[in-house]
Amino acid sequence: MLLDTASLYFRAFFGVPDSVKAPDGTPVNAVRGLLDFISRLVGEYEPTHLACCWDNDWRPAWRTDLLPSYKGHRVVKEKKDAVDVEEVPHALNRQIPVIEDVLAAFGIAVVGADGYEADDVIGTLATHATMPADIVTGDRDLFQLVDDEREVRVLYVARGVGRHERVTNDVVREKYAIEARQYADFATLRGDASDGLPGVSGIGEKTAATLLGRFGDMVGLLEAVADPDSDLAPGPRGKLRAAADYLAVAPTVVAVAKDIDLGGPDLTLPRSPVDPDQLVALAGRWGLDSPTARLVDTLRELP
Numbered sequence: 001m002l003l004d005t006a007s008l009y010f011r012a013f014f015g016v017p018d019s020v021k022a023p024d025g026t027p028v029n030a031v032r033g034l035l036d037f038i039s040r041l042v043g044e045y046e047p048t049h050l051a052c053c054w055d056n057d058w059r060p061a062w063r064t065d066l067l068p069s070y071k072g073h074r075v076v077k078e079k080k081d082a083v084d085v086e087e088v089p090h091a092l093n094r095q096i097p098v099i100e101d102v103l104a105a106f107g108i109a110v111v112g113a114d115g116y117e118a119d120d121v122i123g124t125l126a127t128h129a130t131m132p133a134d135i136v137t138g139d140r141d142l143f144q145l146v147d148d149e150r151e152v153r154v155l156y157v158a159r160g161v162g163r164h165e166r167v168t169n170d171v172v173r174e175k176y177a178i179e180a181r182q183y184a185d186f187a188t189l190r191g192d193a194s195d196g197l198p199g200v201s202g203i204g205e206k207t208a209a210t211l212l213g214r215f216g217d218m219v220g221l222l223e224a225v226a227d228p229d230s231d232l233a234p235g236p237r238g239k240l241r242a243a244a245d246y247l248a249v250a251p252t253v254v255a256v257a258k259d260i261d262l263g264g265p266d267l268t269l270p271r272s273p274v275d276p277d278q279l280v281a282l283a284g285r286w287g288l289d290s291p292t293a294r295l296v297d298t299l300r301e302l303p
Contacts, residue, residue: 001047001269002122004137005110006055009034009099011138011157013092022286030095031102035291037161038108039298042269045134045155046302049267052103053121054112062115066249069196102282106295107274109267113260123256125267126152136164141187141195143172144256146180177209185218188250197250200243203236211236218251271299 012033020029042050059071074087103110111121123145126133132151135142138158146153146169154167165171172180189208191199203211214231215221224230225240240247273279273296283292 001041001045001050002125002133002135003038003041003050003052004118004122004135004139004142005034005052005099006058006118007138008037008136008157008161009096010092011161012037013089013095015160018091020287022288026094026286027091028095028098028286028288030092031098031286031288032291034099035102035288035295039291039295040161041136041155042295042302043298047134047269049131050269051109051111051121051125051265051267053118053125054110055118056112056114056116058117060115060117063253067197067246067253069198070253072196074196098282098286102279102286102288102292105273105275105279105282106299107270109265111262111265111267113262116257116260120257120260121262123258124260124262127258141184141192141254142256143167143180144183144187146172146183176205178212182212182217184254184256185212185221185251188218188247188254197254198246200239200246202239207236218247222247269299269302271302272296273299 009030013030016029016033018027018029020027020032022028038050059075063070064072100110111125112118113121113124119139119142122135122137122142126135126145126147129150129152134153134155135145136155136157138156140156140158142154146167148169156165156167159165169180172178172183176183176186178186186205186208187197189200189203189211190205191197200208211221215224221240224232225237279292279296283289
């Protein structure tokens with residue numbers, strides 16, 4: 001089980017009342033919500049291995065060098081020669097170190113890579129997994145990793161963790177009329193305002209799906225654009241030509257990395273906290289006795 005951790009703790013922050021606070025008044029709604037999400041998912045799916053995948057760099061320079069608009073609307077402060085600062089509510093920012101401390105006390109693996117997003121970590125772990133893998137996220141971009149043959153699917157939590165959807169290739173095909181392996185090219189063509197991807201002007205979901213159905217992928221589509229004898233109508237051809245500069249770089253930006261050197265982390269899910277004394281101390285300090293106890297019980301009850 002591969003968790004898009006930021007996707008989950010953002011969801012917890014906005015879904016759990018901000019009245020949930022530590023004894024000193026510090027908000028801990030995101031911490032509590034994330035722990036309960038993990039308890040629920042682990043209890044339902046009983047994974048043997050679990051990784052909380054981390055954004056060591058939420059807006060990598062190698063992506064913004066290619067496409068400056070990538071996540072540009074989320075930047076609250078740009079830094080030269082450093083990581084841009086993402087717009088994150090102060091009350092959530094204060095909770096992220098607590099999340100890290102609690103996960104460490106449980107012994108749950110946190111996996112990140114400098115210069116890469118959590119999506120890239122997930123892409124690498126899912127691609128090289130030697131067992132079925134469930135990717136937990138509210139981000140449709142990760143649909144590109146769905147692979148029925150290798151039993152890689154997405155547990156899509158956009159409607160809530162309790163109402164999550166199991167996304168297989170059939171689901172992607174039904175939703176978008178494409179194969180999951182085509183999703184990155186589909187998103188490139190259609191665009192995605194939430195990631196600062198402009199897309200190709202005049203090409204929406206239906207046209208993007210039709211083009212990929214006929215030409216297979218971005219390489220085949222661009223070959224058709226360049227070939228005056230190809231069976232590509234003048235309208236889409238002109239729109240794709242006009243977007244040539246964007247299409248030269250966007251596929252690299254949208255595709256998740258699949259071969260990061262992560263150093264072979266141990267993702268075995270512990271059946272009990274590796275540092276129970278520290279966990280007790282953290283639970284008492286931050287008012288997390290109930291959610292930590294639930295997760296302890298969930299881990300203990302695993303087969």
